[in-house]
Amino acid sequence: MKSTMKVGGNDVKAQARDFLVKYGFIFVTIILFATFFSTQSTFRLSTTFFSMLKYTSVVAITGLGVTLSMSVGGLDLSVGAVAGMAVTLSAMSMVVYNQPAIVAVAIVLIAGLVIGCVNALLIVVFKIPDLLATLASMFVIQGLKLVPVHGQSVSSGMMLTNGKTAPGKFTDGFLNIDGGSFGVIPYSVVIWFGLTILLWIFLTRTTWGRSMYAVGSNPEAALLAGVRVKWYRALAYIMSSFLASISGLILASRIGQGDISAGNSLLLDSVAVSLVGTSVLALGKPNAWGTALGAFLIGVVITGFTIAGFPYYAQDIVKGAVLLLALIFSFTLSRKKSRFIAAV
């Protein structure tokens, strides 16, 4: 007999708890938003709102990649490094090699796919556990990207090693990725929402997404149900790296130079928003809208605190507290087990 038999449905306490687990996080978001909205006049400006979304988009898109790797039961630790590499690569192609924006974008996206394939190879063919494989590739990428730039940040007009001045610059078109907007809505926010919708459809409506969740939930059972487990794990890592390279492009466009430290904090932030996402609506699994909402909430809180005059280091405390709250919803209060977190 199973000891996990459900308690009768009239158990009010359990129902209240289920309700809290399901909607608690959304309430927290609304309450915080309302609090900042009513107490801070700057927060009420629509420009504040959209710039908040804009800044959140990089973490959010990277988080979508992490969501994918988590959906097959793994975790891609190389996403931050891939985004950082994207910054350096776009600066290299435009500033040092004087290439147009379109070439820079193509190079970055291809590099993202290649790294995704390498990660997939390490995990699926070489059978290295996900976390360890991507930990190793994270270090390699972080180091490799510094080789062509000799460990220096790349900016327009800089002195090259051959004594000449760098011929190119970040083109206006490229800077427009993050700087431009449709009316009031910045392009990067459009990209974020577009990708969120695509990933949501992919994960919930298609056979591919269904198969990925099956792999993440029980790989043996998935295999015996005819799911190509290796193929889907590979696909998840390739898509994850690709998404990270897109967020890297946005980041590069925002910074406007090849900052070698770019993307350093991205890994932990994006893992955090994906984890927060698993607790939204008590789905207990990584999902696209959850990740978007997680990123949004962290954006709201950080913006609100910054406007209120809290120092920059309050940000980490806030992120940690939000993550902790989400984890309490997922693990402590939820009667479902969370099964998609590689480290657990």
Place this chain on the structure above:
Amino acid sequence: MKSGLEIRDIRKSFGSNEVLKGISFDVKPGEIVSLLGANGAGKSTLIKILSGAYSEFTGEIVIDGSPVIIGSPLQARLHGIETVHQKINEGIVAGLTVAENLLFDRIATEEISTLISPKKMVKKSKELLKELALDWPDSVLRDDVFNLGIADQQLLLLSRGLSHKPSLLILDEPTSALSTSEISRLFKIIQKLREDGVAILYVSHRLGEIDEIADRLVVLRDGVIQAIQSRPFQWKAALHEMLGDESATEIENRTELVGEEAALKVVGAQIFPNSKPWNIEIRKGEVTGVIGLLGAGKSEFAKSIFGASQIVSGTFELDGIAFQPNSPRESIKSGIFFISENRAKEGIFDGWSIGRTNSLPFIKRLSKRNFINFSHEKSLADEMIKKVKVVAQSQSVTVDSLSGGNQQKVMVGRWLMHKAKLLILDEPFRGVDIGARREISRQIRSLVAEDCAALIFSSDIDEILESCDRILVLVDGEIRFDRYLSKTSRDEIIGKMSEVA
């Protein structure tokens, strides 16, 4: 004064489900009482209560005349109750030596210092082993416990239990992993313990063993004691009481199906490196049962047909066409379906609804350009629930919240909604109540009538007799016997199973 164990009106519920409905019996010192019951009868729950794993229940446990409270395994031990569980993994600590395992509970309770020297530890271990007249050399005692065979691990756990000089010893399916000679050795030990005045509660599915060793028999069904017998045992009556009358009569009334056309041909199948190759033909229109003990190679063979693992050598033909099972995916496409023996590990997705679990193997067929047709998915699940009579509120209920029998109905049912050429079921009745077992068996029988072959693998003779028409006996990776049910008998099959090459 010693009077052994007496339990009075034990009741235990999980949620609204009462699994023990007032159990009372006693085990006197120097007596072996055997507990008999089908899966789901409540045996495991009762054992867990007596061994302190469940502390919430009602009723009274009386040991040597005084009521005791058993709230933890440690308290059970203090009251002289030792349990050797069926699952060896629950007692053996991997990564430690044999000696450390023997003394493990004393080290855990700090009765023995953690700093004890290996030399002293070996010496102390030898004292424990003397009880069972086991003479393991020092090298074995210092070796990793992993290197012991399953049978020896079982004996290790028994020695460990006996080292506490229990007044009640509970043995839960102690022979399920043992060979015939190891069983007779174990029985000698048990009989000696009886002479020493230990009360023994012996739980087994194997009637022959109970017949050999037990003094009394307690038959349990649906959480209620149906009968208590003393020697000589009336087996027919006991089985009727254990299975319920309806189930017993249904076995007798079944008509045998005999197929003609071969669905699967296996040529030169060699399961283990040291086993001989053999050929077999699995026919449509009948249910073929493969019976074999643990380690006979059942799962290896079953999974190799499905492409989930490989045997040493062998070629397959499906409907007269050669095929190479490379992956479950390809096998499913060609009409070979497989239901794993381990539904928790290889079947159920935690948190997945019946609908999703049902559709996964055929998700491509339920979608258009890879977009899932949700209404189709739902209606298929509703059909499946109706067909195999899953007891669930709706198709959106999660499979892991169902009872074992209903979980298994889903595991089997999801393969019955699509046209199969060969349905392979590995231990389909494990942990399944009788109602579900009969329903699943009935479904398989009606499936083979539709131009399909079914292959059931089991180590339980009654399951095979109840559900199959043709019986193959697998011993040490070789098919030793092939006969229709009407041309053989239970005794003959058991005889073939116990034959040693």
